[in-house]
Amino acid sequence: NAGVMQNPRHLVRRRGQEARLRCSPMKGHSHVYWYRQLPEEGLKFMVYLQKENIIDESGMPKERFSAEFPKEGPSILRIQQVVRGDSAAYFCASSPGMVAGQETQYFGPGTRLLVL
Amino acid sequence: GESVGLHLPTLSVQEGDNSIINCAYSNSASDYFIWYKQESGKGPQFIIDIRSNMDKRQGQRVTVLLNKTVKHLSLQIAATQPGDSAVYFCAANTGNQFYFGTGTSLTVIP
Numbered sequence: 001n002a003g004v005m006q007n008p009r010h011l012v013r014r015r016g017q018e019a020r021l022r023c024s025p026m027k028g029h030s031h032v033y034w035y036r037q038l039p040e041e042g043l044k045f046m047v048y049l050q051k052e053n054i055i056d057e058s059g060m061p062k063e064r065f066s067a068e069f070p071k072e073g074p075s076i077l078r079i080q081q082v083v084r085g086d087s088a089a090y091f092c093a094s095s096p097g098m099v100a101g102q103e104t105q106y107f108g109p110g111t112r113l114l115v116l
Numbered sequence: 117g118e119s120v121g122l123h124l125p126t127l128s129v130q131e132g133d134n135s136i137i138n139c140a141y142s143n144s145a146s147d148y149f150i151w152y153k154q155e156s157g158k159g160p161q162f163i164i165d166i167r168s169n170m171d172k173r174q175g176q177r178v179t180v181l182l183n184k185t186v187k188h189l190s191l192q193i194a195a196t197q198p199g200d201s202a203v204y205f206c207a208a209n210t211g212n213q214f215y216f217g218t219g220t221s222l223t224v225i226p
Binding site: 004006033035040041042043044045048055056091093098100103104105106107108109110 | 120147148150152158159160161162165167205207209212213214215216217218219
């Protein structure tokens with residue numbers, strides 16, 4: 001059973017470009033979470049999605065950032081017009097559900113975004 | 117919301133000794149907790165979890181203790197090995213969200 005997959009593992013963008021980060025959850029998991037991690041800091045929640053629905057996007061900046069989890073295919077975190085402050089590691093996690101007994105989140109290897 | 121913090125940002129232990137990493141949380145409504153291990157350049161790896169109806173849970177070489185009275189969580193690693201060197205952080209589940217601490221960097225001295 002493959003774990004959470006993320007690609008690319010490393011992404012370099014120039015200021016103003018778009019960054020697309022992909023996440024494929026573990027088999028059987030329908031809940032996906034995106035987190036951002038800055039050096040020496042903890043994981044900061046960004047957005048929680050189920051298939052075709054955004055459940056909670058309270059941690060995501062209102063501008064330039066968007067996320068989706070289509071019926072088919074991976075979840076996508078999209079950052080438009082990137083700025084240097086967007087440089088960070090972005091982690092995706094998945095879980096079978098969010099009720100007790102199903103809420104354990106398993107993480108992917110992350111995408112390290114560097115904005116030049 | 118929830119605030120999760122670890123007591124020590126760094127911890128060094130001799131190989132073979134036991135390690136104890138501590139975590140405090142603020143929201144008494146948090147009812148599920150996970151310890152993760154994160155090695156350099158990798159994603160967080162699940163180690164062990166515990167629900168609020170328990171005060172102790174054991175895994176392979178790891179034990180998690182939960183003290184709800186003082187809102188404190190600890191991870192004990194027995195016979196620490198060089199491969200245990202990593203950043204460890206706890207996560208507390210409140211409602212729909214997990215809140216993560218900043219992590220304790222464990223260094224194992226051979």
